Structures are given as C-alpha cells and as structure tokens.
Amino acid sequence: MKPVALAIHGGCGVMAKSDLREEEWEAARADLAASLRAGWAVLSKGGSALDAVEAAVVVMEDSPHFNAGYGAALNENAEHELDASIMNGADLDAGAVSAASRIRNPVKAARAVMEKSGAVLLTGAAADRFAERCGLEMVAPDYFTTQRRQDALAAMKEHAKAGTAAAASEAEKHGTVGAVALDADGHLAAATSTGGYNNKPEGRVGDSPIIGAGTYARDGVCAVSGTGQGEFFIRHVVGHEIASRIAYRGETLEMAANGVIREDLKSYGIGAGAVAVDGAGNVCAPYNTAGMFRGWTAGDGALYVASHDEVFCVETLEASA
Numbered sequence: 001m002k003p004v005a006l007a008i009h010g011g012c013g014v015m016a017k018s019d020l021r022e023e024e025w026e027a028a029r030a031d032l033a034a035s036l037r038a039g040w041a042v043l044s045k046g047g048s049a050l051d052a053v054e055a056a057v058v059v060m061e062d063s064p065h066f067n068a069g070y071g072a073a074l075n076e077n078a079e080h081e082l083d084a085s086i087m088n089g090a091d092l093d094a095g096a097v098s099a100a101s102r103i104r105n106p107v108k109a110a111r112a113v114m115e116k117s118g119a120v121l122l123t124g125a126a127a128d129r130f131a132e133r134c135g136l137e138m139v140a141p142d143y144f145t146t147q148r149r150q151d152a153l154a155a156m157k158e159h160a161k162a163g164t165a166a167a168a169s170e171a172e173k174h175g176t177v178g179a180v181a182l183d184a185d186g187h188l189a190a191a192t193s194t195g196g197y198n199n200k201p202e203g204r205v206g207d208s209p210i211i212g213a214g215t216y217a218r219d220g221v222c223a224v225s226g227t228g229q230g231e232f233f234i235r236h237v238v239g240h241e242i243a244s245r246i247a248y249r250g251e252t253l254e255m256a257a258n259g260v261i262r263e264d265l266k267s268y269g270i271g272a273g274a275v276a277v278d279g280a281g282n283v284c285a286p287y288n289t290a291g292m293f294r295g296w297t298a299g300d301g302a303l304y305v306a307s308h309d310e311v312f313c314v315e316t317l318e319a320s321a
C-alpha cells in the first residue's frame with residue numbers, strides 16, 4: 001500500500017486554555033476535523049495532494065476560529081490584507097497572492113495564479129481583479145471582520161501605545177492556516193493562507209505567500225507550511241531550509257523541522273510552528289508556543305486534532321487511498 005498523508009495547522013497563535021470556554025475550543029477542533037476530512041476526501045479517492053491541501057485550507061479560511069479568510073487579522077488601518085500560496089512538489093509549480101482584500105478564499109486565487117497567470121505572485125488590487133476575472137467568489141472586505149479580531153486590534157494598539165507589544169499574547173498577535181499532503185502517486189503539495197498579524201503596517205507582506213519561506217513542496221523531499229512571525233521565516237527561508245537539511249544533510253523530517261523551528265529561530269523569541277510531510281508519509285508538527293492548532297492523518301487511518309498537548313482522535317478512517 002502506498003503511503004498517503006495529510007497534516008494541517010491553524011496557526012501557533014494559540015491562547016492560554018483559560019482564555020476560551022471549553023465549547024469554543026471544541027468548536028475550533030471541530031473545524032480542524034472538518035478541514036482534515038475535506039483533504040482526506042480527496043486523497044482517499046486517489047486525488048492529488050494539490051487538491052487535498054487546497055480543500056483543507058478552504059475549510060479553515062471559512063472558519064472564524066483561524067486567522068485566514070473569514071476571521072482574518074486587521075492591519076493598522078483596520079483593513080484586511082490577505083496572503084496565500086500553494087505549491088506543487090511534482091514540478092515546483094507555485095502560485096500566490098498578497099495583500100488581497102476581496103477574494104473569499106485566497107488559496108483558490110493562489111491556485112489560479114499558478115495555473116492561469118504565468119506569474120508566481122500577484123498582489124493587491126490586481127490580485128483581486130485577477131481572481132474576479134477567474135470567476136472566483138468575491139466579497140466585500142468587511143466579510144472577513146469578526147468581533148474577536150476587532151478586539152485583538154484594539155488590544156494591540158493599546159500595547160503599541162504602552163510599548164508592550166512584545167508582551168502581547170500570541171493570540172492577539174498572529175495566526176495562519178496551512179496544509180501539507182502526500183498523495184498515492186507520491187506527489188507532495190503545500191498551501192498556506194493568512195491575515196498576517198494584528199496591527200501590521202499597511203502593505204506588509206509576510207512569509208505565507210513567499211515560496212520557500214512559508215510554503216514549500218518538493219517531491220521526494222518534503223512539503224512544509226509555516227506559522228509565526230513571517231519576517232523571520234523569510235530571512236531563514238524556512239520551508240526551503242527544512243527541505244535542504246533533508247536533501248543535502250540526510251536529516252529525517254523530524255530532525256530538519258525541529259532544527260529549524262525550535263533551534264534556528266529560538267534566539268529571536270518569536271512564536272513559530274510548522275506542519276511538514278515527507279515522501280515516505282512521515283508527518284511532524286513542531287511549535288515553540290503554548291500550543292498550535294493542528295491535525296494530521298498518516299498511515300494508521302486515524303484522524304487526530306489538537307490545540308495544546310492533548311491529542312484527540314476524532315475519527316478512524318479508511319487508511320488506503
């Protein structure tokens with residue numbers, strides 16, 4: 001049986017357990033499970049890793065619990081500027097959008113950029129117009145706004161005034177969603193989507209739409225989607241760095257991903273996490289914060305989700321594709 005695997009994250013901007021009621025944690029985990037099921041529905045029918053990561057990310061973009069699509073962070077002007085990307089490990093084809101504000105599902109636009117534009121990255125109003133021309137669903141920018149993000153923006157502005165931004169909780173600061181997959185044909189893919197971080201400067205572009213930084217996939221090596229302060233992910237070219245450690249140093253997926261997320265980024269004191277899968281179907285989800293919304297299914301047919309240390313098996317699935 002050929003290995004098939006899928007891992008997702010909903011960002012490492014996870015708050016203290018006491019910040020949410022148990023029903024709210026459960027609701028977020030239910031949306032992680034829905035995302036995994038959407039990706040698995042593709043993979044288990046022999047579909048492509050590319051389709052699986054897109055399907056999984058769309059579900060999290062539509063959920064208010066994560067910082068992407070509906071429920072995305074607001075920038076310093078209380079506006080949304082959304083970033084997303086997707087990469088096909090089979091041929092290194094990739095697409096991305098940055099600073100988009102009207103595309104309901106930015107990951108779909110990233111896919112359209114990859115397949116239809118001849119470019120890798122389209123930005124701002126031009127990205128919105130391109131998505132519209134491709135027939136994607138467009139929304140008014142306030143579709144993305146939730147009370148929680150408005151409160152987080154207000155809190156970040158207070159922190160900025162008081163000079164305590166670094167001490168703000170991870171939840172107030174950031175978040176992202178992403179997915180990585182290995183399909184039955186041995187192809188890897190990765191996708192990432194984010195609102196960036198609360199109170200970010202207008203026009204700021206993070207790592208999520210930067211191929212090699214927040215998103216990377218290369219067949220036979222690994223697929224990676226990251227979460228954490230994007231400036232550091234760009235400087236360390238995190239996705240590509242993890243792949244390089246595997247390809248050139250012969251490290252295992254776990255050694256490479258842990259080495260970059262937990263060691264290389266350690267001295268900056270930033271929240272950081274990632275999900276990754278290799279060509280053999282191994283998955284890992286390292287993070288250095290109190291928690292990371294995450295989920296995975298790999299080989300044993302069971303579907304797992306977690307936010308902190310406790311891991312919930314939400315379903316036993318058909319293991320084979």
Ligand code: ASP
Pocket residue numbers: 011012013174175176194195196197205206207208214226227228229230231
């Ligand atoms: N990586 C995202 C960015 O910098 C934010 C995050 O994942 O927390 O835009």
